[in-house]
Amino acid sequence: MQAQEPVFLHLTEKNGLPDKEFYSIVEDSKGFIWLAADKGLFKYDGKKFKQYTNQHQKGLSVFGVKQDEFNQIWCNNISGQFFYTKNNKLNLFIDLSSKLKGELADFAIGNHYLWVFSLSKVYQISLKSKEISTFLIGDKDLGNPFSDKKAIYFQSKDSVYRIDLGKSAKLHSLATHLPYRTKNNSAISQGKSIIFKQDSESFLVQSRMSKNIFFRFNISKNRFKKIKGLEAVADKRIYAIFSNNNEIWIGTNKGVWMYSYTNDKFQFKKQLFKEEDITRIVKDKDDNYWFTTLNSGIYIIPNINIEKSSILSENKNISSLDKVNDSTLIFGLTNGKIGVYDTKKNSSKIITLPTNDRVSSLIYHPSNKIIVSKDRSSYVVNIKNSKYTKVSDYQAVKSFLIDDNGNLVSTNYYSVKLVRESDIELDKNTLLTKRKIISTGKRTYTSLYDKQNKEVYVAYVDDLIVYDSVWNSKEIQYKNKPIYGKSITKTNDGTIWVATFKNGVLGIKNNTVLYHYNVHNGLTSNNIEKIKADKDILWIALENSIQSLNINTKQFKTLTKNEGVLSYDISGIEIVNDRIYFSSSEGLFSIDKEKSFKNYHPQVYFNQIQINEKDTSITSSYNLKFHQNSIKLGFNVNGLSYNTKGRYKYRLKGFNDKWFLTDAGENAVKYNSLPAGNFTFQVQPSLPSTSKASTIKEINIVINLPFWKTWWFITLIILFITIGIVLYFKSKMRKKERERVVELEKLSLEKEIIAINLTALRSQMNPHFIFNALNSIQDLVLKQDTEASYDSIVLFAELIRNALNYSNKDFIPIEKELRFLKVYLQLEKLRFGKEFTYDINYSENIEINVPSLLIQPFIENSLVHGLLHKSGNKILTINFKLMNEVLQCTIIDNGIGRVEAAKISKRQGNHHESYALGAIEKRLEIFKKQFNGNIGYSIEDLYEKNLSIGTKVVVLMPFKRQF
Structure with a gap:
């Protein structure tokens, strides 16, 4: 009898294993797997392998990996060097090459000593002082x-x-x-x-x-006492002996030999990995069995209670399964053959049928017949002698069922038919009148016969129908929508369970859906392959796991490929005693109902902390600056199983107290931009509700406020603002004081300007000027030139009136100023006669206001001091021009010049001032202060060949634009 083999995983260099030649293995107290290999020492945390080396190491190969009482890992090499791990490094403890001389010694650690065993000596080496003592044998x-x-x-x-x-x-x-x-x-x-x-x-x-x-x-x-029972390994090279409960597993150059030990006897059970050199065997904390080899990597049995049946590889793709009795199963293959499997002997008999098209369905009939449906043919096979009869009525059947009378109901892609027991082997033509067509024209997927209520359930392509004993039909819906069934079964409480394509599992009683299970309440997927009831337990084959549901407690248990499930492509489920058999594309495998599910107690730990994308040493708390707010936290559960399917619950208290769940296989969380505050990151493995909750691991994180948000900085800012406000208002008060002073000065200046204007008026209206004007008018009257006299009187009156009107105004339109000057010059022309000519020009297109009565005194000086004493033509030119935000007035005369005028004035003793230059200078200084500009006047003597040809006066005055 060949026993079933456990399902195993094979780790090689192709799927990440760092070597293929391994000499030793140990699991440490924290759940890390340590491997001594040809390429060195490696640590495995369930996701990746990390290599440990030492710069003084002679060669990479290490052996004899062990853990001491301080949880340090030890190993040695053939060069006599002994190493231990500490602070995540491989450290050289001692080099005994001079004593061992190339001998690979075994060793042990205990009582604060390293014990080294050569062929003839035992060395005792103090772990503290490295002092060596020798036991001589x-x-x-x-x-x-x-x-x-x-x-x-x-x-x-x-x-x-x-x-x-x-x-x-x-x-x-x-x-x-x-x-x-x-x-x-x-x-x-x-x-x-x-x-x-x-x-x-x-x-x-x-x-x-x-x-x-x-x-x-x-x-x-x-x-x-010499013992017997182990003769099969007498000629084998033994590498390791592993005690497992009441069994002894012997690792040899021909695989692993398993023996039970009871009543002082060894009994052979099975042989695994028959052609491999098994160097060490270890059982880890999650009950995974590790087997290291000399040249084939590592084998792992994740679940010793999940076994595969010994079926040849060409007959492993099973498309249908049915149970005969508690020791026999029948199955159909995609290659067209069928098999009979003995569960006790783990042996199968393959029956070859004429055609090789796929077996779509089969069923055992109590009359020792197997009804076989293929895609294009069908047969009835005698299970005792394997003889078969070809029939024509069961092609492409999706499901068979047998009622209490032995009648056969078949459902296929087009119809549902009933055939009486006595007519099962009849030819199709004979059956035409002896079969009953239940429905036609609709594709079916599966069916179920409810013996208790004499009802038949049929899952069609678009609905679920229940038929009573006389084949009256009724549609069952869920939330007023059709049910798309894929597999149907019934538990002991009378519930009909329907597996759907994408809506989970539905529980039906009295044609009403009472239960609905999906990914939100326990299932690992909503896509179900097969379901099978075992009393009050519902076995569910899904696209990503196998689950059991206790319908009383509503608790799930789950198995995956990493725990030994051979395949998720399940075509059938049958219960045989204490085992559940699954047929699949990878063959037939079974699980123990109770022992297959492990009680995990995973313990999480932090394995990575990154702050602003940089790895940081792992501590229990962090006090960070405000800009150190990008944080990645990595965590892990050691071991083979958890990290491939396990998920983690996590939260960041102080930021969001809600628990979140990682995706399967994800073991890191990143926060890209945390605000300032006090936070506690918590994480724990996410386990089924029936499991004992794992310990929560946590890290405290403090992210400080930026300095501009700290209390001392805010206080300082408030102080600065207060001081600033005080200074501001003081400045405003000083400014207002200055403005008041300026205003007073302005008033003073205005009073002064008024006084100057009055002085100017008095100067302009001096008796000499009035006398000359009146003499000129008198002469015209005496000459009886009435018209000219009248014009002169009018001009004189206008001049006096405008002088009086403009004298109390700072600015007047330029056209009024020009008119005033023209009137003045017309009167002066009466005095000077025809020899006197003048020209006044303003060619700008901008309308402006100018200081009143400012230019007339300069013109009067030109007339009195320059032109009066000149003989011949007397010419006066006056030009106004805008330049750099000031108005320039240029006065040019062709008089005798200032030098000659001064001489005449000195001879005549004439001290007449046509205008008080002090007053006009004062007025221009006031304008300069008011307008902060280049304001003033200049006088230039004009010469030609060293002879005076006149005088040029340039006056720069402010102006205002008219709006």
């Missing part, structure tokens, strides 16, 4: 050590020795009853012996005369 026959918490055991010659690990190490000889020499005095034992324990029993295996001999020894009685 007679011959070179030391075996591999076996250690527990109290002692280290090893074998030499015919004895087993014990090193007590108490306060002081003591060496004891436990037995001397093993023959170790042949008659010709040659050594019997070859190679190193191995000591192992099974429960409370102790065993020893020696290689004698190229054969492995097993002994059981009693420590208290110092007795050895």
Whole structure:
């Protein structure tokens, strides 16, 4: 009898394994897997492998990986170097190359010592001082050590020795009853012996005369007894012996040999990995079994209670499945064959039918017949003798069912038909009158016969129909919508369960949907392949897992490929005693109803912290600056299973107290721009509600406010603002004071201007000017030139009137100023006669206002001092022009010049001032202060060949634009 094999995973370099040649393996106290390999030491956290090396290491290969009482990992190499891990580094402890001389020694750690076992010596090395002591043993026959918490055991010659690990190490000889020499005095034992324990029993295996001999020894009685039952591995090279409950697993050059040990006997159970060199075997905290090999990577059995049946690869693609009895299953294959499988013997019989088209459905009939439907043919097969009869009425059937009377109901792509038991093997033509057509014209998917209520459920392409015992039909809907069924079953409580294509699982009673399960309340997917009831348990094959649902407690249990599920492409489910069988595209496999589901207690830890995209050492709390607010937190659960399917619950208290769930396989969360504040990041593995909640791990994060938001800075700013406001208002007060002073000065200036204007008026209206004007008018009257006299009087009156009107105004339109000057010059022309000519020009197109009565005194000076004493033509030119925001007035005369005028004035003793230059200068200074511009006047004597030809006066005055 060939036992079923457990489903295994095979890790190789193709899927990320860092090597293919492994010598040792251990799981540490935190759940990390450590591997000693040809390419070095590696640590596996469930997602990735990390290599550990040391710069003084001689070669990469390491061996004998072990963990000490301080949770440090130790290993050694063939060069005699011993290493340990600390602070996430591989450290060289000691180099014994001079003592071991190329011998690969085994070692143990205990009682604060490193114990090294060569072929003839045991070295005791203090872990603290590295002081070396030596135990000398007679011959070179030391075996591999076996250690527990109290002692280290090893074998030499015919004895087993014990090193007590108490306060002081003591060496004891436990037995001397093993023959170790042949008659010709040659050594019997070859190679190193191995000591192992099974429960409370102790065993020893020696290689004698190229054969492995097993002994059981009693420590208290110092007795050895040769035992039998392990003869199959007598000629095999034994690498490792692993005790698993009441079994012994022996790793050899021909795979793993599994033996049970009961009543002082070993009983062979099965052999795994028959062509592999299995160097070590380890069971991790999640009950995954690891098998390291010399040249084929690592094998892992994730669930020892999930097994695959021994079916040849060409017959593994199963398309349909049915149960005959508690020891027999039948199945149909895509290659057209059918099989009969013995669950007790794990053996199958394949029956070849004439055509090789796919078996679409089959069913066992109580008359020892198998009704087989293919895509294009159908057969009835006798299960006892494998003889078959071809029939023509069951092609492309989606499902069969048999009622209480043995009648056969078949559903296919077009119809639902009923055939009586006695007519099952009749030809189609005969059946035409003996079959009953239930429906036609509609594709079906599956069906179910409810024995209790004598009802038939049929899932059509567009609805779900229930038929009573006389085939009256009724449609069942959910929320007034059709139900698209894919698989139907019934539990003991009378609930009909329908698996849908994309809407989960529906539970129906009295033709009403009472239960609905989907991804929101327990399912891993809404797409269901098959369902099967086992009393009150519902087995559900989904697109991404296999689940069981206890309909009473409403609790789910889940299995995935990483826990040993062979395939998700499930074509059938059958219950046989304590096992559930699944047919799939990868063959037939089964799971133990109770033992297959593991009780996980995953413990999460933080494995990465990044702040602003940079890795940071992991601590329990962080105090960060305001700009250090991009934070990535990585976390992990050690082990093979969790990280491939597990999810994590997390939240950031202080930011959002709501729990969130990561996607499967995701184990990091990033916050790109956190605000300032106090936060606590919490994370824990997300487990089914039936599992015990895992411990929450947390990290405290403080992100400080930017300095401009801190209380001291805000206080400082308020202080500055207060001071600023005070200073501002003081400045405003000073400004107002200055404005008041300016206003007073302005009033003073205005008073002064008025006084100057009055002075100017008095100067312009001096008696000499009035006398000359009146004499000129008198002359005209005496000459009886009435018209000219009248004109002169009018001009004089206009001049006096305008002088009086303009004298109290600062600015007047330029056209009025020009008119005033023209009137003045016309009167002066009466005095000077025809020899006097003048020209006044303003060619700008801009209308402006100019200071009143400012130019007339300059013209009067030109007339009195320059032109009066000149003989011949007297010419006066006056030009106004805008330049750089000032008005320029240029007065040019062709008079005698200032030098000659001064001489005449001195001779005549004439001190007449036609205009008070002090007053006009004062007025221009006031304008300069008011308008802050280039305002003033200049006088230039004009010469030609050193002869005076006149005077040029340039006056720069302000102006205002007219709007």
